[in-house]
Amino acid sequence: MNTSFNLFDFVGGVHPAENKTQSTQSSISSAGIPEKLVLPLTQHIGAQSKPLVNVGDTVLKGQLIAAAQGFISANLHAPTSGKITAIEDRAIAHQSGLSDLCIEITTDKQDKWIEHSGIANYQDIDASQLISLIQEAGVTGMGGAGFPTHVKVSAKPDAIKTLIINAAECEPYITADDMLMQERANDVISGIQILAHILKPESVLIGIEDNKPKAAEALNLALKESPENTLIEVIVIPTKYPSGGEKQLIQILTGKEVPSGGLPSSLGIVCHNLGTAYAINSAITKGEPLISRITTMTGNACAAPQNYEVLIGTPVKHLLEVSNTDIKNTSRLVMGGPMMGFTIDQIETPIIKASNCIIAATKQELPDPAMEQACIRCGMCTEACPAQLLPQQLYWFSKSSNLEQAESHNIADCIECGACSYVCPSNIPLVQYYRFAKGEIKQATADKLKSDRAKVRFETRLARQEREAAEKVAKRQARAEAAAKKQAQKKAAPAQEASDSKAPPAADIELLQKKFDATKAGVTKTKEKLAILLADENADPEKIELLKGALTKAQTKMKDAAKVMAEAKKAEKASAFTSSDKGDPNTPERLKNKLDLAQSRLETANKRLEEAKAENSDKIEAFETAVTKQLERVNDAKLALETAIKTSATNNVPASVDLETLKQKVLAAQTRVDKANERLNMAKEQNLETVGALQTGLDKQTSKLVDAKAALEQASTEEAK
Amino acid sequence: MTSFIVAVSALVILSLIFGAILGFAAIRFKVEGNPLVEQIDALLPQTQCGQCSYPGCSPYAEAIAKGEEGINKCPPGGESTIQAIADLLGVEPEPLDAEHGTEKESAMVAVIREDECIGCTKCIQACPVDAILGAAKQMHTVIESECTGCDLCLEPCPVDCIDMVPIDGGLPAWHWDKPIQIIATDAGNTDALNEGKAA
Numbered sequence: 001m002n003t004s005f006n007l008f009d010f011v012g013g014v015h016p017a018e019n020k021t022q023s024t025q026s027s028i029s030s031a032g033i034p035e036k037l038v039l040p041l042t043q044h045i046g047a048q049s050k051p052l053v054n055v056g057d058t059v060l061k062g063q064l065i066a067a068a069q070g071f072i073s074a075n076l077h078a079p080t081s082g083k084i085t086a087i088e089d090r091a092i093a094h095q096s097g098l099s100d101l102c103i104e105i106t107t108d109k110q111d112k113w114i115e116h117s118g119i120a121n122y123q124d125i126d127a128s129q130l131i132s133l134i135q136e137a138g139v140t141g142m143g144g145a146g147f148p149t150h151v152k153v154s155a156k157p158d159a160i161k162t163l164i165i166n167a168a169e170c171e172p173y174i175t176a177d178d179m180l181m182q183e184r185a186n187d188v189i190s191g192i193q194i195l196a197h198i199l200k201p202e203s204v205l206i207g208i209e210d211n212k213p214k215a216a217e218a219l220n221l222a223l224k225e226s227p228e229n230t231l232i233e234v235i236v237i238p239t240k241y242p243s244g245g246e247k248q249l250i251q252i253l254t255g256k257e258v259p260s261g262g263l264p265s266s267l268g269i270v271c272h273n274l275g276t277a278y279a280i281n282s283a284i285t286k287g288e289p290l291i292s293r294i295t296t297m298t299g300n301a302c303a304a305p306q307n308y309e310v311l312i313g314t315p316v317k318h319l320l321e322v323s324n325t326d327i328k329n330t331s332r333l334v335m336g337g338p339m340m341g342f343t344i345d346q347i348e349t350p351i352i353k354a355s356n357c358i359i360a361a362t363k364q365e366l367p368d369p370a371m372e373q374a375c376i377r378c379g380m381c382t383e384a385c386p387a388q389l390l391p392q393q394l395y396w397f398s399k400s401s402n403l404e405q406a407e408s409h410n411i412a413d414c415i416e417c418g419a420c421s422y423v424c425p426s427n428i429p430l431v432q433y434y435r436f437a438k439g440e441i442k443q444a445t446a447d448k449l450k451s452d453r454a455k456v457r458f459e460t461r462l463a464r465q466e467r468e469a470a471e472k473v474a475k476r477q478a479r480a481e482a483a484a485k486k487q488a489q490k491k492a493a494p495a496q497e498a499s500d501s502k503a504p505p506a507a508d509i510e511l512l513q514k515k516f517d518a519t520k521a522g523v524t525k526t527k528e529k530l531a532i533l534l535a536d537e538n539a540d541p542e543k544i545e546l547l548k549g550a551l552t553k554a555q556t557k558m559k560d561a562a563k564v565m566a567e568a569k570k571a572e573k574a575s576a577f578t579s580s581d582k583g584d585p586n587t588p589e590r591l592k593n594k595l596d597l598a599q600s601r602l603e604t605a606n607k608r609l610e611e612a613k614a615e616n617s618d619k620i621e622a623f624e625t626a627v628t629k630q631l632e633r634v635n636d637a638k639l640a641l642e643t644a645i646k647t648s649a650t651n652n653v654p655a656s657v658d659l660e661t662l663k664q665k666v667l668a669a670q671t672r673v674d675k676a677n678e679r680l681n682m683a684k685e686q687n688l689e690t691v692g693a694l695q696t697g698l699d700k701q702t703s704k705l706v707d708a709k710a711a712l713e714q715a716s717t718e719e720a721k
Numbered sequence: 722m723t724s725f726i727v728a729v730s731a732l733v734i735l736s737l738i739f740g741a742i743l744g745f746a747a748i749r750f751k752v753e754g755n756p757l758v759e760q761i762d763a764l765l766p767q768t769q770c771g772q773c774s775y776p777g778c779s780p781y782a783e784a785i786a787k788g789e790e791g792i793n794k795c796p797p798g799g800e801s802t803i804q805a806i807a808d809l810l811g812v813e814p815e816p817l818d819a820e821h822g823t824e825k826e827s828a829m830v831a832v833i834r835e836d837e838c839i840g841c842t843k844c845i846q847a848c849p850v851d852a853i854l855g856a857a858k859q860m861h862t863v864i865e866s867e868c869t870g871c872d873l874c875l876e877p878c879p880v881d882c883i884d885m886v887p888i889d890g891g892l893p894a895w896h897w898d899k900p901i902q903i904i905a906t907d908a909g910n911t912d913a914l915n916e917g918k919a920a
Contacts, residue, residue: 439896
């Protein structure tokens with residue numbers, strides 16, 4: 001022990017009754033192999049492990065049965081050989097009393113190891129390789145929280161100046177680390193040396209409370225025997241709860257305070273539990289994964305309080321039996337210490353990697369919590385708080401669910417040590433209020449994150465919908481413009497044609513009618529005027545001659561107009577005939593198409609029916625009715641086609657009209673191709689997703705155009721013959 | 722007389738300088754939009770459920786900011802949201818307007834009974850946060866982590882294959898309850914204690 005070491009102190013703290021001597025009277029003994037082991041898949045902080053075995057599998061001791069998922073997670077190994085008998089939800093060692101996924105192993109009592117080997121000289125091995133070995137062994141923090149150790153030791157090179165080994169074990173009753181140091185000091189020191197080899201700190205401090213003189217002695221002795229003890233120092237600190245808190249121990253040993261919300265590594269410090277160092281030693285030098293731990297079995301209901309080496313997954317019930325505990329006399333079963341532990345309701349609850357103590361307390365020892373009385377603002381909690389918070393303010397805020405204020409009073413820095421509850425004269429369960437508020441804050445933060453994400457998603461959706469609507473409008477406009485342009489072109493073209501061939505288009509018939517009416521009216525007017533003049537005896541004969549000339553002129557005009565109009569009407573009729581071909585659904589061609597379609601449908605229906613029959617499906621009836629329906633349709637279509645062919649035969653359509661129709665078809669196909677082309681170009685310009693679809697459309701239209709042209713040529717050559 | 726002129730001119734010069742600074746600040750640090758709307762919107766639960774009769778949370782926030790709408794029309798937010806908005810606006814909190822629905826006990830999430838889904842995409846179009854995945858004639862499914870539990874997908878479903886189920890976070894979501902108030906004068910009333918334990 002280095003007497004010159006300068007110790008610091010932390011504010012607050014309490015001195016509860018230690019109750020440690022009961023369990024240090026006898027040495028560590030094995031708790032044996034229970035009938036069944038129950039191994040929760042969440043024994044650590046982080047993601048749940050993934051089972052690698054199935055029910056019925058036989059496993060050997062030390063076999064990997066569940067693998068870590070992600071970096072912050074831990075492997076799980078079979079603590080003894082046996083058979084997997086269940087993978088299901090079981091009661092687990094957790095404050096909530098909830099169930100979680102567990103692997104149950106029915107042991108075969110043979111305790112047969114899987115092949116494993118340790119490393120003799122870890123000094124020659126790279127730190128990263130050692131870290132991966134620790135990771136494989138599933139080592140987690142043994143102090144209580146169960147943080148995966150490989151994460152904690154994966155610090156940046158040279159980031160850690162001080163390695164602190166937490167051997168304070170400040171909570172009453174617990175003596176697991178104490179006995180471990182007394183009996184296995186060499187292994188512990190070896191584990192610490194491995195940690196030092198990985199982290200390469202400038203100093204290694206083992207913090208140990210002065211109520212464990214034997215343990216400190218044993219450690220010093222082991223250090224003297226060890227060849228490389230230059231770095232490691234055993235520091236005895238005064239006993240005060242909670243000196244074993246990570247932040248408190250760091251403050252005692254270094255005088256530095258871990259910043260609020262920060263990690264010790266930001267100060268160049270890392271803190272590991274003593275039990276963890278022991279587990280690391282087993283993992284590296286013996287190749288044994290973390291499958292057992294030292295657990296204190298104590299309490300007044302326990303006949304022989306002592307420390308046991310317990311396989312992970314051992315039900316508490318087994319431990320109670322081994323230690324001759326009077327279960328009837330046990331009023332409360334506590335896992336962990338009396339300050340920070342939790343009551344377990346079911347004695348089937350398994351021991352996990354972080355379970356350091358089981359207290360089977362009698363009614364006198366741990367009476368029911370006394371009635372909560374009103375806070376008298378005595379301020380004792382403030383004096384006791386090791387984190388220098390304002391416990392009574394936090395109490396008011398938590399009680400009234402004023403989470404915002406609780407947060408601004410740094411409730412997150414509360415280490416839930418229970419010192420405030422311990423000193424409270426009004427018996428207020430302060431820590432439980434803080435835990436409630438912390439849980440609510442965590443929930444509110446998660447909800448806020450979710451609602452922010454929902455907002456972003458909602459807004460993105462709205463933006464997308466707006467964009468789609470705008471695109472649609474733009475497309476429609478472009479199409480309308482293109483159509484208008486085409487219309488204008490069309491109008492211009494026939495007008496020219498009409499002036500050349502004097503065959504006005506159908507649309508101009510009305511105009512011609514008007515012209516005709518006007519000339520007719522002119523003729524009647526001149527006739528009337530002439531009649532008046534003829535009746536008048538004094539009329540000028542010259543004027544009469546003039547009027548007669550005008551009348552004949554008007555009459556010829558009227559005749560011309562009538563002729564033009566008649567021609568136009570004829571043309572319109574002809575075009576109406578040809579265009580009627582398009583609109584009439586009863587043309588033989590269309591009917592033929594319909595028949596083909598109906599036939600193909602019938603075929604598919606038949607096929608489906610056969611399939612259904614082959615599979616003996618219950619849909620056979622439905623398919624049968626479908627087939628009959630399709631059959632009817634085919635017959636109808638056939639009938640219609642026959643009648644249509646007959647009528648068209650009687651119509652005796654001249655060949656020239658046929659040719660005309662084909663020509664028009666070619667023209668129509670041409671316009672369609674043009675349109676499709678235009679659309680495709682537009683889509684390409686705007687980089688739309690529909691380009692592919694439009695391309696296929698264009699190809700189709702082009703092929704149709706080619707077909708139409710071929711048909712036209714054939715028809716014209718035939719006609720020429 | 723000169724001292725009077727000096728005083729007046731000094732004041733005039735000062736007022737010009739400060740006027741220039743204020744004018745510059747008004748342009749340089751101009752706040753875009755109404756910050757109150759954003760603040761109210763931040764308090765709303767963003768389920769986008771439309772139970773307030775507005776198409777989404779931010780239109781409702783706008784209406785509150787304009788004073789056109791009461792602050793008690795948001796059932797998913799419930800009492801806590803009403804309280805928060807009342808604190809922000811400095812008005813009296815009102816009880817939740819039952820006309821728009823009631824506050825649910827726990828958060829819900831939509832779950833599609835997938836073997837019954839006919840792939841009509843109607844729920845996809847209804848979902849305000851694009852939390853439903855699927856295509857025409859393909860089975861749809863809800864992305865649970867993105868679902869806000871707004872119920873909007875229930876109504877359009879032609880085969881009623883969507884259920885609203887309470888979210889069960891299991892162990893990771895568990896947290897401590899508030900201690901049951903036990904005071905000395907309540908000593909005879911053990912029912913409350915037992916109820917609390919049972920819960």
